[in-house]
Amino acid sequence: MEVYTPITSEDDALKRSVFFISDGTAITAEVLGHAVLSQFPIAVTSYTLPFVTNKARAEEIRDQINAIYQHTQIRPLVFYSIISNEVKNIITQSDGFCQDIVQTLVAPLQQEIGLEPKPELHRTHGLSKKNLGQYDARIAAIDYALAHDDGVSLRNLDQAQVIILGVSRCGKTPTSLYLAMQFGIQAANYPFTADDMDNLRLPAALKSFQNKLFGLTISPERLAAIREERRENSRYASLRQCRVEIAEVEALFRKNQINYLNTTNYSVEEISTKIIDIMGLKRRMF
Protein backbone atom coordinates (compact mmCIF):
# COMPACT_ATOMS: atom_id res chain seq x y z
CA MET A 1 0.00 0.00 0.00
CA GLU A 2 1.36 3.30 -1.06
CA VAL A 3 2.02 6.22 1.21
CA TYR A 4 2.39 9.59 -0.38
CA THR A 5 2.07 13.22 0.56
CA PRO A 6 0.60 15.35 -2.20
CA ILE A 7 2.52 18.26 -0.77
CA THR A 8 5.43 18.24 1.67
CA SER A 9 3.21 19.09 4.56
CA GLU A 10 4.64 21.48 7.14
CA ASP A 11 1.50 20.76 9.09
CA ASP A 12 1.07 17.03 8.92
CA ALA A 13 -1.05 17.02 12.03
CA LEU A 14 -3.81 16.47 9.48
CA LYS A 15 -3.50 12.98 8.16
CA ARG A 16 -6.05 11.23 6.02
CA SER A 17 -6.46 7.84 4.52
CA VAL A 18 -7.64 8.03 0.93
CA PHE A 19 -9.20 5.31 -1.21
CA PHE A 20 -9.33 5.33 -5.00
CA ILE A 21 -11.89 2.66 -5.90
CA SER A 22 -13.06 1.63 -9.34
CA ASP A 23 -14.63 -1.23 -11.24
CA GLY A 24 -12.01 -0.49 -13.92
CA THR A 25 -8.34 0.40 -13.79
CA ALA A 26 -8.84 3.21 -11.22
CA ILE A 27 -6.47 5.38 -13.26
CA THR A 28 -9.02 8.18 -13.67
CA ALA A 29 -9.99 8.05 -9.98
CA GLU A 30 -6.34 8.21 -9.00
CA VAL A 31 -5.39 11.07 -11.32
CA LEU A 32 -8.42 13.19 -10.51
CA GLY A 33 -8.35 12.38 -6.79
CA HIS A 34 -4.70 13.35 -6.72
CA ALA A 35 -5.47 16.68 -8.44
CA VAL A 36 -8.20 17.40 -5.90
CA LEU A 37 -6.15 16.37 -2.87
CA SER A 38 -3.08 18.31 -3.91
CA GLN A 39 -5.03 21.50 -3.15
CA PHE A 40 -5.14 20.66 0.56
CA PRO A 41 -2.17 20.75 2.92
CA ILE A 42 -2.80 17.28 4.28
CA ALA A 43 -0.67 14.16 4.56
CA VAL A 44 -2.27 11.26 2.80
CA THR A 45 -2.00 7.47 2.99
CA SER A 46 -3.54 6.19 -0.21
CA TYR A 47 -5.03 2.87 -1.27
CA THR A 48 -5.82 2.24 -4.92
CA LEU A 49 -8.33 -0.55 -5.46
CA PRO A 50 -9.11 -1.36 -9.11
CA PHE A 51 -11.48 -3.97 -10.56
CA VAL A 52 -13.98 -3.85 -7.71
CA THR A 53 -16.80 -5.57 -9.56
CA ASN A 54 -18.50 -7.78 -6.99
CA LYS A 55 -20.17 -7.51 -3.61
CA ALA A 56 -17.65 -9.62 -1.73
CA ARG A 57 -14.74 -7.42 -2.79
CA ALA A 58 -16.71 -4.26 -2.03
CA GLU A 59 -17.56 -5.58 1.43
CA GLU A 60 -13.89 -6.25 2.16
CA ILE A 61 -13.07 -2.68 1.20
CA ARG A 62 -15.98 -1.27 3.18
CA ASP A 63 -14.71 -3.15 6.23
CA GLN A 64 -11.23 -1.76 5.65
CA ILE A 65 -12.59 1.80 5.43
CA ASN A 66 -14.68 1.29 8.55
CA ALA A 67 -11.77 -0.22 10.47
CA ILE A 68 -9.65 2.85 9.76
CA TYR A 69 -12.48 5.09 10.89
CA GLN A 70 -13.01 3.07 14.06
CA HIS A 71 -9.31 3.22 14.81
CA THR A 72 -8.67 6.90 14.04
CA GLN A 73 -12.11 8.51 14.34
CA ILE A 74 -11.20 10.35 11.12
CA ARG A 75 -13.26 9.57 8.03
CA PRO A 76 -11.23 8.16 5.16
CA LEU A 77 -11.73 10.03 1.87
CA VAL A 78 -13.10 7.87 -0.92
CA PHE A 79 -12.98 8.70 -4.64
CA TYR A 80 -14.85 6.06 -6.59
CA SER A 81 -16.28 5.16 -9.96
CA ILE A 82 -18.47 2.07 -9.97
CA ILE A 83 -21.34 1.33 -12.30
CA SER A 84 -23.19 -1.46 -10.48
CA ASN A 85 -25.55 0.08 -7.95
CA GLU A 86 -25.32 -2.99 -5.75
CA VAL A 87 -21.53 -2.77 -5.51
CA LYS A 88 -21.51 1.03 -5.32
CA ASN A 89 -23.98 1.11 -2.43
CA ILE A 90 -21.75 -1.06 -0.28
CA ILE A 91 -18.95 1.48 -0.66
CA THR A 92 -21.12 4.57 -0.14
CA GLN A 93 -22.62 3.06 3.01
CA SER A 94 -19.17 2.85 4.58
CA ASP A 95 -17.87 5.37 7.11
CA GLY A 96 -15.79 7.05 4.41
CA PHE A 97 -16.46 10.45 2.85
CA CYS A 98 -17.40 9.20 -0.61
CA GLN A 99 -17.34 11.12 -3.88
CA ASP A 100 -18.35 9.65 -7.23
CA ILE A 101 -15.81 11.20 -9.58
CA VAL A 102 -17.78 10.70 -12.80
CA GLN A 103 -21.42 10.96 -11.70
CA THR A 104 -20.77 14.30 -9.98
CA LEU A 105 -20.33 15.73 -13.48
CA VAL A 106 -22.95 13.54 -15.15
CA ALA A 107 -25.92 14.77 -13.10
CA PRO A 108 -25.74 18.46 -14.14
CA LEU A 109 -25.03 17.40 -17.71
CA GLN A 110 -28.16 15.26 -17.75
CA GLN A 111 -30.22 18.40 -17.17
CA GLU A 112 -28.42 20.30 -19.90
CA ILE A 113 -28.59 17.52 -22.48
CA GLY A 114 -32.06 16.36 -21.53
CA LEU A 115 -31.26 12.68 -21.90
CA GLU A 116 -30.86 9.85 -19.44
CA PRO A 117 -27.25 8.77 -18.97
CA LYS A 118 -26.45 5.12 -19.59
CA PRO A 119 -23.68 4.26 -17.16
CA GLU A 120 -23.32 0.78 -18.61
CA LEU A 121 -21.72 2.36 -21.66
CA HIS A 122 -18.93 3.81 -19.63
CA ARG A 123 -15.66 1.96 -19.76
CA THR A 124 -12.70 4.29 -19.79
CA HIS A 125 -9.36 2.71 -20.61
CA GLY A 126 -11.13 -0.39 -21.84
CA LEU A 127 -11.15 -2.37 -25.03
CA SER A 128 -14.22 -3.13 -27.07
CA LYS A 129 -15.10 -4.19 -30.58
CA LYS A 130 -15.93 -0.55 -31.26
CA ASN A 131 -12.50 0.81 -30.48
CA LEU A 132 -10.38 -2.18 -31.47
CA GLY A 133 -9.21 -0.64 -34.73
CA GLN A 134 -8.24 2.54 -32.93
CA TYR A 135 -6.48 0.49 -30.27
CA ASP A 136 -4.49 -1.36 -32.91
CA ALA A 137 -3.44 2.02 -34.35
CA ARG A 138 -2.18 2.97 -30.92
CA ILE A 139 -0.08 -0.19 -30.64
CA ALA A 140 1.19 0.48 -34.17
CA ALA A 141 2.25 3.96 -33.03
CA ILE A 142 4.22 2.43 -30.14
CA ASP A 143 5.88 0.01 -32.57
CA TYR A 144 6.69 2.93 -34.83
CA ALA A 145 8.24 4.97 -32.00
CA LEU A 146 10.43 2.02 -31.03
CA ALA A 147 11.47 1.32 -34.61
CA HIS A 148 12.34 5.00 -35.11
CA ASP A 149 13.88 5.72 -31.73
CA ASP A 150 17.21 7.47 -31.55
CA GLY A 151 17.67 7.57 -35.32
CA VAL A 152 17.91 3.76 -35.59
CA SER A 153 15.91 3.88 -38.77
CA LEU A 154 15.46 6.77 -41.17
CA ARG A 155 13.15 4.69 -43.35
CA ASN A 156 9.44 5.37 -43.48
CA LEU A 157 9.88 8.87 -42.06
CA ASP A 158 7.05 9.89 -44.37
CA GLN A 159 4.81 7.98 -41.96
CA ALA A 160 5.95 10.07 -39.00
CA GLN A 161 3.59 12.78 -37.78
CA VAL A 162 6.48 14.45 -36.00
CA ILE A 163 10.26 13.94 -35.94
CA ILE A 164 11.83 15.02 -32.66
CA LEU A 165 15.41 16.28 -32.71
CA GLY A 166 17.85 16.89 -29.88
CA VAL A 167 21.00 15.90 -28.03
CA SER A 168 21.33 12.73 -25.98
CA ARG A 169 19.15 12.71 -22.82
CA CYS A 170 17.05 15.79 -23.53
CA GLY A 171 13.77 13.81 -23.48
CA LYS A 172 13.31 12.56 -27.05
CA THR A 173 12.54 8.90 -26.28
CA PRO A 174 10.04 9.33 -23.42
CA THR A 175 8.28 12.03 -25.43
CA SER A 176 8.02 9.87 -28.55
CA LEU A 177 6.68 6.96 -26.51
CA TYR A 178 4.20 9.13 -24.65
CA LEU A 179 2.88 10.65 -27.87
CA ALA A 180 2.31 7.11 -29.14
CA MET A 181 0.90 5.65 -25.94
CA GLN A 182 -1.44 8.46 -24.94
CA PHE A 183 -2.39 9.96 -28.28
CA GLY A 184 -1.62 7.33 -30.93
CA ILE A 185 0.74 9.75 -32.67
CA GLN A 186 3.53 8.32 -34.81
CA ALA A 187 6.70 10.03 -33.62
CA ALA A 188 10.25 9.39 -34.78
CA ASN A 189 13.27 10.86 -33.06
CA TYR A 190 16.78 11.65 -34.13
CA PRO A 191 19.80 12.36 -31.92
CA PHE A 192 22.66 14.80 -32.42
CA THR A 193 25.83 13.39 -30.89
CA ALA A 194 29.15 14.85 -29.77
CA ASP A 195 30.66 13.78 -33.10
CA ASP A 196 28.16 15.90 -34.99
CA MET A 197 29.13 19.11 -33.21
CA ASP A 198 32.14 20.26 -35.24
CA ASN A 199 30.05 20.93 -38.27
CA LEU A 200 26.46 20.56 -37.16
CA ARG A 201 24.03 20.32 -40.03
CA LEU A 202 20.59 18.95 -40.61
CA PRO A 203 20.99 15.46 -42.13
CA ALA A 204 19.85 15.28 -45.74
CA ALA A 205 17.37 12.52 -44.84
CA LEU A 206 15.53 14.96 -42.56
CA LYS A 207 15.55 18.01 -44.81
CA SER A 208 12.67 16.81 -46.92
CA PHE A 209 10.55 16.55 -43.78
CA GLN A 210 11.13 20.12 -42.65
CA ASN A 211 7.47 20.63 -41.64
CA LYS A 212 7.54 17.60 -39.34
CA LEU A 213 10.68 18.55 -37.41
CA PHE A 214 10.48 19.61 -33.78
CA GLY A 215 13.47 20.37 -31.57
CA LEU A 216 13.97 19.73 -27.87
CA THR A 217 16.50 21.61 -25.81
CA ILE A 218 17.31 21.68 -22.09
CA SER A 219 19.43 23.68 -19.68
CA PRO A 220 23.07 22.54 -19.75
CA GLU A 221 23.03 22.19 -15.95
CA ARG A 222 20.06 19.82 -15.91
CA LEU A 223 21.46 17.90 -18.90
CA ALA A 224 24.80 17.47 -17.13
CA ALA A 225 23.02 16.19 -14.01
CA ILE A 226 21.00 13.66 -16.04
CA ARG A 227 24.06 12.48 -17.96
CA GLU A 228 26.11 12.23 -14.78
CA GLU A 229 23.64 9.56 -13.58
CA ARG A 230 24.46 7.60 -16.70
CA ARG A 231 28.23 8.08 -17.05
CA GLU A 232 29.83 9.54 -13.99
CA ASN A 233 32.73 11.95 -14.49
CA SER A 234 32.67 11.50 -18.26
CA ARG A 235 33.32 14.12 -20.90
CA TYR A 236 29.79 13.28 -22.08
CA ALA A 237 28.37 14.46 -18.75
CA SER A 238 30.62 17.48 -18.30
CA LEU A 239 28.92 20.85 -18.07
CA ARG A 240 31.32 22.17 -20.70
CA GLN A 241 30.31 19.50 -23.20
CA CYS A 242 26.61 19.95 -22.46
CA ARG A 243 26.94 23.70 -23.00
CA VAL A 244 28.60 23.22 -26.38
CA GLU A 245 26.03 20.70 -27.58
CA ILE A 246 23.04 22.77 -26.47
CA ALA A 247 24.44 25.96 -28.01
CA GLU A 248 25.13 24.23 -31.32
CA VAL A 249 21.78 22.50 -31.50
CA GLU A 250 19.80 25.61 -30.61
CA ALA A 251 21.68 27.50 -33.32
CA LEU A 252 20.77 24.75 -35.77
CA PHE A 253 17.10 24.94 -34.80
CA ARG A 254 17.06 28.69 -35.30
CA LYS A 255 18.97 28.59 -38.56
CA ASN A 256 16.59 26.01 -40.00
CA GLN A 257 13.50 27.62 -38.51
CA ILE A 258 12.62 24.51 -36.54
CA ASN A 259 10.17 24.99 -33.67
CA TYR A 260 11.75 23.99 -30.41
CA LEU A 261 10.98 23.70 -26.74
CA ASN A 262 13.12 23.89 -23.62
CA THR A 263 12.20 20.79 -21.61
CA THR A 264 14.05 21.68 -18.39
CA ASN A 265 10.96 22.38 -16.33
CA TYR A 266 8.45 20.23 -18.16
CA SER A 267 7.16 16.71 -17.64
CA VAL A 268 6.73 14.30 -20.53
CA GLU A 269 2.98 15.06 -20.51
CA GLU A 270 3.67 18.76 -20.85
CA ILE A 271 6.30 18.35 -23.55
CA SER A 272 4.02 16.03 -25.53
CA THR A 273 0.92 18.22 -25.36
CA LYS A 274 2.95 21.33 -26.19
CA ILE A 275 4.32 19.60 -29.29
CA ILE A 276 0.79 18.60 -30.29
CA ASP A 277 -0.37 22.17 -29.77
CA ILE A 278 2.50 23.83 -31.64
CA MET A 279 2.54 21.33 -34.52
CA GLY A 280 -1.26 21.26 -34.82
CA LEU A 281 -1.42 17.47 -34.39
CA LYS A 282 -4.59 15.58 -33.60
CA ARG A 283 -5.14 14.32 -30.05
CA ARG A 284 -6.86 10.98 -30.12
CA MET A 285 -8.59 9.50 -27.10
CA PHE A 286 -8.06 5.97 -25.81
Add this chain to the structure above:
Amino acid sequence: MEVYTPITSEDDALKRSVFFISDGTAITAEVLGHAVLSQFPIAVTSYTLPFVTNKARAEEIRDQINAIYQHTQIRPLVFYSIISNEVKNIITQSDGFCQDIVQTLVAPLQQEIGLEPKPELHRTHGLSKKNLGQYDARIAAIDYALAHDDGVSLRNLDQAQVIILGVSRCGKTPTSLYLAMQFGIQAANYPFTADDMDNLRLPAALKSFQNKLFGLTISPERLAAIREERRENSRYASLRQCRVEIAEVEALFRKNQINYLNTTNYSVEEISTKIIDIMGLKRRMF
Protein backbone atom coordinates in the same frame (compact mmCIF):
# COMPACT_ATOMS: atom_id res chain seq x y z
CA MET B 1 -9.75 19.79 -34.53
CA GLU B 2 -10.87 16.33 -33.64
CA VAL B 3 -14.25 14.86 -34.32
CA TYR B 4 -15.22 11.81 -32.36
CA THR B 5 -18.36 10.01 -31.32
CA PRO B 6 -18.12 8.57 -27.81
CA ILE B 7 -20.60 5.97 -28.93
CA THR B 8 -21.66 4.99 -32.43
CA SER B 9 -24.83 6.95 -32.16
CA GLU B 10 -27.90 5.47 -33.76
CA ASP B 11 -29.56 8.75 -32.91
CA ASP B 12 -27.04 11.38 -33.91
CA ALA B 13 -29.74 14.00 -34.18
CA LEU B 14 -28.18 15.21 -30.95
CA LYS B 15 -24.87 16.79 -31.78
CA ARG B 16 -22.77 18.78 -29.37
CA SER B 17 -19.55 20.68 -29.51
CA VAL B 18 -17.35 19.92 -26.51
CA PHE B 19 -14.39 21.89 -25.19
CA PHE B 20 -11.72 20.51 -22.90
CA ILE B 21 -9.89 23.57 -21.57
CA SER B 22 -7.00 23.67 -19.11
CA ASP B 23 -4.11 25.84 -18.00
CA GLY B 24 -2.08 22.63 -18.05
CA THR B 25 -1.93 19.66 -20.40
CA ALA B 26 -5.74 19.16 -20.48
CA ILE B 27 -5.15 15.42 -20.17
CA THR B 28 -7.27 15.11 -17.03
CA ALA B 29 -10.06 17.26 -18.51
CA GLU B 30 -10.04 15.12 -21.64
CA VAL B 31 -10.02 11.75 -19.88
CA LEU B 32 -12.68 12.68 -17.35
CA GLY B 33 -14.81 14.58 -19.86
CA HIS B 34 -14.67 11.59 -22.16
CA ALA B 35 -15.80 9.28 -19.34
CA VAL B 36 -18.71 11.59 -18.56
CA LEU B 37 -19.76 12.07 -22.19
CA SER B 38 -19.57 8.40 -23.05
CA GLN B 39 -22.65 7.91 -20.87
CA PHE B 40 -24.81 9.94 -23.24
CA PRO B 41 -25.89 8.84 -26.71
CA ILE B 42 -24.74 12.05 -28.37
CA ALA B 43 -22.42 12.77 -31.27
CA VAL B 44 -19.60 15.03 -30.24
CA THR B 45 -17.19 17.39 -31.98
CA SER B 46 -14.39 18.00 -29.52
CA TYR B 47 -11.79 20.73 -29.10
CA THR B 48 -8.93 20.24 -26.66
CA LEU B 49 -7.28 23.49 -25.61
CA PRO B 50 -4.31 23.12 -23.25
CA PHE B 51 -2.08 25.80 -21.70
CA VAL B 52 -4.79 28.46 -21.50
CA THR B 53 -2.98 30.73 -19.06
CA ASN B 54 -3.75 34.27 -20.18
CA LYS B 55 -6.75 36.48 -20.82
CA ALA B 56 -6.13 36.94 -24.55
CA ARG B 57 -6.15 33.19 -25.17
CA ALA B 58 -9.23 32.73 -22.98
CA GLU B 59 -11.04 35.46 -24.90
CA GLU B 60 -10.28 33.77 -28.21
CA ILE B 61 -11.76 30.56 -26.88
CA ARG B 62 -14.78 32.30 -25.37
CA ASP B 63 -15.43 33.87 -28.78
CA GLN B 64 -15.13 30.45 -30.42
CA ILE B 65 -17.63 28.96 -27.94
CA ASN B 66 -20.02 31.87 -28.44
CA ALA B 67 -19.75 31.68 -32.22
CA ILE B 68 -20.77 28.02 -32.16
CA TYR B 69 -23.69 28.84 -29.91
CA GLN B 70 -24.77 31.75 -32.14
CA HIS B 71 -24.56 29.51 -35.17
CA THR B 72 -26.28 26.41 -33.77
CA GLN B 73 -28.34 27.72 -30.85
CA ILE B 74 -27.03 24.69 -28.94
CA ARG B 75 -24.75 25.35 -25.99
CA PRO B 76 -21.31 23.82 -26.32
CA LEU B 77 -20.29 21.67 -23.34
CA VAL B 78 -17.16 22.89 -21.57
CA PHE B 79 -15.02 20.85 -19.19
CA TYR B 80 -12.31 23.04 -17.73
CA SER B 81 -9.62 23.26 -15.10
CA ILE B 82 -8.06 26.69 -14.71
CA ILE B 83 -6.55 28.17 -11.56
CA SER B 84 -6.46 31.90 -12.36
CA ASN B 85 -9.83 33.41 -11.53
CA GLU B 86 -9.34 36.11 -14.14
CA VAL B 87 -8.80 33.56 -16.92
CA LYS B 88 -11.44 31.17 -15.60
CA ASN B 89 -14.13 33.85 -15.46
CA ILE B 90 -13.73 34.61 -19.15
CA ILE B 91 -14.49 30.97 -19.95
CA THR B 92 -17.38 30.60 -17.51
CA GLN B 93 -19.01 33.78 -18.83
CA SER B 94 -19.20 32.25 -22.31
CA ASP B 95 -22.39 30.75 -23.74
CA GLY B 96 -21.06 27.24 -23.03
CA PHE B 97 -22.36 24.88 -20.36
CA CYS B 98 -19.25 24.99 -18.15
CA GLN B 99 -18.14 22.44 -15.57
CA ASP B 100 -15.00 22.76 -13.46
CA ILE B 101 -13.75 19.20 -13.33
CA VAL B 102 -11.56 19.57 -10.26
CA GLN B 103 -13.34 22.21 -8.17
CA THR B 104 -16.62 20.28 -8.34
CA LEU B 105 -14.96 17.72 -6.09
CA VAL B 106 -12.91 20.22 -4.08
CA ALA B 107 -15.85 22.15 -2.65
CA PRO B 108 -17.49 19.25 -0.75
CA LEU B 109 -14.06 18.10 0.39
CA GLN B 110 -13.33 21.51 1.84
CA GLN B 111 -16.28 21.06 4.20
CA GLU B 112 -15.17 17.61 5.23
CA ILE B 113 -11.52 18.51 5.77
CA GLY B 114 -12.23 21.93 7.27
CA LEU B 115 -9.37 23.65 5.47
CA GLU B 116 -9.20 26.18 2.67
CA PRO B 117 -8.02 24.69 -0.60
CA LYS B 118 -4.99 26.29 -2.22
CA PRO B 119 -5.55 25.96 -5.96
CA GLU B 120 -2.11 27.36 -6.72
CA LEU B 121 -0.64 24.11 -5.47
CA HIS B 122 -2.44 22.15 -8.13
CA ARG B 123 -0.38 21.15 -11.11
CA THR B 124 -1.18 17.68 -12.31
CA HIS B 125 1.20 16.21 -14.84
CA GLY B 126 3.72 18.93 -14.03
CA LEU B 127 7.31 18.99 -12.92
CA SER B 128 8.55 20.72 -9.81
CA LYS B 129 11.58 20.63 -7.55
CA LYS B 130 9.48 18.56 -5.18
CA ASN B 131 8.82 15.72 -7.59
CA LEU B 132 11.98 15.89 -9.69
CA GLY B 133 13.59 12.88 -8.02
CA GLN B 134 10.43 10.88 -8.54
CA TYR B 135 10.27 12.06 -12.15
CA ASP B 136 13.84 10.93 -12.76
CA ALA B 137 12.90 7.52 -11.37
CA ARG B 138 10.10 7.39 -13.90
CA ILE B 139 12.45 8.17 -16.79
CA ALA B 140 14.85 5.55 -15.41
CA ALA B 141 11.99 3.03 -15.48
CA ILE B 142 11.38 3.83 -19.17
CA ASP B 143 15.08 3.38 -19.89
CA TYR B 144 14.97 0.10 -18.02
CA ALA B 145 11.96 -1.15 -20.00
CA LEU B 146 13.70 -0.32 -23.28
CA ALA B 147 16.99 -1.92 -22.21
CA HIS B 148 15.13 -5.06 -21.13
CA ASP B 149 12.59 -5.26 -23.91
CA ASP B 150 12.08 -8.52 -25.75
CA GLY B 151 14.83 -10.30 -23.85
CA VAL B 152 17.58 -8.10 -25.34
CA SER B 153 19.33 -8.08 -21.99
CA LEU B 154 19.05 -10.58 -19.17
CA ARG B 155 21.44 -8.54 -17.06
CA ASN B 156 20.22 -6.60 -14.04
CA LEU B 157 17.03 -8.63 -13.84
CA ASP B 158 17.36 -8.32 -10.08
CA GLN B 159 16.35 -4.68 -10.61
CA ALA B 160 13.12 -5.65 -12.35
CA GLN B 161 9.93 -5.41 -10.32
CA VAL B 162 8.23 -7.70 -12.78
CA ILE B 163 9.38 -9.83 -15.72
CA ILE B 164 6.69 -10.31 -18.34
CA LEU B 165 6.72 -13.50 -20.40
CA GLY B 166 4.85 -14.41 -23.56
CA VAL B 167 4.90 -15.13 -27.26
CA SER B 168 5.57 -12.50 -29.92
CA ARG B 169 2.79 -9.84 -30.19
CA CYS B 170 0.82 -10.74 -27.09
CA GLY B 171 1.33 -7.28 -25.53
CA LYS B 172 4.60 -7.52 -23.60
CA THR B 173 6.27 -4.36 -24.90
CA PRO B 174 3.36 -1.89 -24.61
CA THR B 175 2.63 -3.26 -21.14
CA SER B 176 6.23 -2.88 -19.97
CA LEU B 177 6.35 0.67 -21.31
CA TYR B 178 3.03 1.60 -19.78
CA LEU B 179 4.05 0.24 -16.38
CA ALA B 180 7.15 2.44 -16.58
CA MET B 181 5.47 5.54 -17.99
CA GLN B 182 2.36 5.62 -15.82
CA PHE B 183 3.57 4.00 -12.62
CA GLY B 184 7.39 4.17 -12.62
CA ILE B 185 7.58 0.40 -12.40
CA GLN B 186 10.71 -1.33 -13.71
CA ALA B 187 9.47 -4.07 -16.02
CA ALA B 188 11.54 -6.42 -18.15
CA ASN B 189 10.03 -8.70 -20.75
CA TYR B 190 11.09 -11.94 -22.34
CA PRO B 191 9.74 -13.55 -25.52
CA PHE B 192 9.16 -17.18 -26.35
CA THR B 193 9.70 -17.77 -30.05
CA ALA B 194 8.70 -20.48 -32.51
CA ASP B 195 12.15 -22.04 -32.09
CA ASP B 196 11.56 -22.53 -28.37
CA MET B 197 8.39 -24.54 -28.88
CA ASP B 198 9.79 -28.05 -29.42
CA ASN B 199 11.04 -28.26 -25.89
CA LEU B 200 9.67 -25.24 -24.11
CA ARG B 201 11.33 -24.57 -20.80
CA LEU B 202 11.85 -21.65 -18.51
CA PRO B 203 15.33 -20.23 -19.25
CA ALA B 204 17.78 -20.73 -16.40
CA ALA B 205 18.37 -16.96 -16.21
CA LEU B 206 14.70 -16.47 -15.28
CA LYS B 207 14.33 -19.35 -12.83
CA SER B 208 15.96 -17.47 -10.00
CA PHE B 209 13.38 -14.70 -10.38
CA GLN B 210 10.36 -16.99 -10.09
CA ASN B 211 8.46 -14.55 -7.86
CA LYS B 212 8.81 -11.73 -10.42
CA LEU B 213 7.52 -13.66 -13.40
CA PHE B 214 4.18 -12.83 -14.97
CA GLY B 215 2.78 -14.43 -18.11
CA LEU B 216 0.65 -12.95 -20.86
CA THR B 217 -1.49 -15.03 -23.15
CA ILE B 218 -4.01 -14.19 -25.86
CA SER B 219 -6.57 -15.97 -28.01
CA PRO B 220 -4.92 -17.66 -31.02
CA GLU B 221 -7.44 -15.94 -33.33
CA ARG B 222 -6.59 -12.43 -32.12
CA LEU B 223 -2.88 -13.25 -32.15
CA ALA B 224 -3.09 -14.48 -35.73
CA ALA B 225 -4.90 -11.29 -36.77
CA ILE B 226 -2.25 -9.09 -35.11
CA ARG B 227 0.60 -11.08 -36.65
CA GLU B 228 -1.06 -11.04 -40.04
CA GLU B 229 -0.73 -7.24 -40.00
CA ARG B 230 3.00 -7.68 -39.56
CA ARG B 231 3.79 -10.60 -41.86
CA GLU B 232 1.01 -11.44 -44.21
CA ASN B 233 0.46 -15.12 -45.09
CA SER B 234 3.45 -16.21 -43.02
CA ARG B 235 3.78 -19.34 -40.94
CA TYR B 236 4.37 -16.93 -38.05
CA ALA B 237 0.87 -15.49 -38.50
CA SER B 238 -0.92 -18.77 -39.23
CA LEU B 239 -3.67 -19.76 -36.84
CA ARG B 240 -2.11 -23.20 -36.54
CA GLN B 241 1.23 -21.75 -35.39
CA CYS B 242 -0.46 -19.33 -33.00
CA ARG B 243 -2.45 -22.18 -31.46
CA VAL B 244 0.67 -24.25 -30.89
CA GLU B 245 2.59 -21.39 -29.31
CA ILE B 246 -0.25 -20.35 -27.02
CA ALA B 247 -0.92 -23.92 -25.89
CA GLU B 248 2.75 -24.52 -25.14
CA VAL B 249 3.25 -21.27 -23.30
CA GLU B 250 0.11 -21.65 -21.20
CA ALA B 251 1.26 -25.14 -20.25
CA LEU B 252 4.62 -23.70 -19.22
CA PHE B 253 2.95 -21.03 -17.09
CA ARG B 254 0.83 -23.63 -15.33
CA LYS B 255 3.69 -26.08 -14.83
CA ASN B 256 5.87 -23.37 -13.30
CA GLN B 257 3.03 -21.83 -11.31
CA ILE B 258 3.44 -18.48 -13.03
CA ASN B 259 0.50 -16.08 -12.73
CA TYR B 260 -0.84 -15.22 -16.16
CA LEU B 261 -3.47 -13.13 -17.85
CA ASN B 262 -5.33 -13.46 -21.12
CA THR B 263 -4.94 -10.07 -22.82
CA THR B 264 -7.42 -10.64 -25.67
CA ASN B 265 -10.08 -8.27 -24.39
CA TYR B 266 -7.92 -5.92 -22.36
CA SER B 267 -6.29 -2.59 -23.09
CA VAL B 268 -2.72 -1.85 -22.01
CA GLU B 269 -4.11 0.12 -19.05
CA GLU B 270 -6.14 -2.87 -17.91
CA ILE B 271 -3.32 -5.36 -18.39
CA SER B 272 -0.91 -3.11 -16.49
CA THR B 273 -3.19 -2.44 -13.54
CA LYS B 274 -4.16 -6.10 -13.32
CA ILE B 275 -0.48 -7.06 -13.16
CA ILE B 276 0.08 -4.48 -10.43
CA ASP B 277 -2.90 -5.85 -8.53
CA ILE B 278 -1.98 -9.51 -8.86
CA MET B 279 1.74 -9.00 -8.16
CA GLY B 280 1.13 -6.57 -5.30
CA LEU B 281 3.27 -3.85 -6.88
CA LYS B 282 3.21 -0.24 -5.79
CA ARG B 283 1.36 2.31 -7.94
CA ARG B 284 3.21 5.59 -7.96
CA MET B 285 1.59 8.83 -9.02
CA PHE B 286 3.11 11.26 -11.52
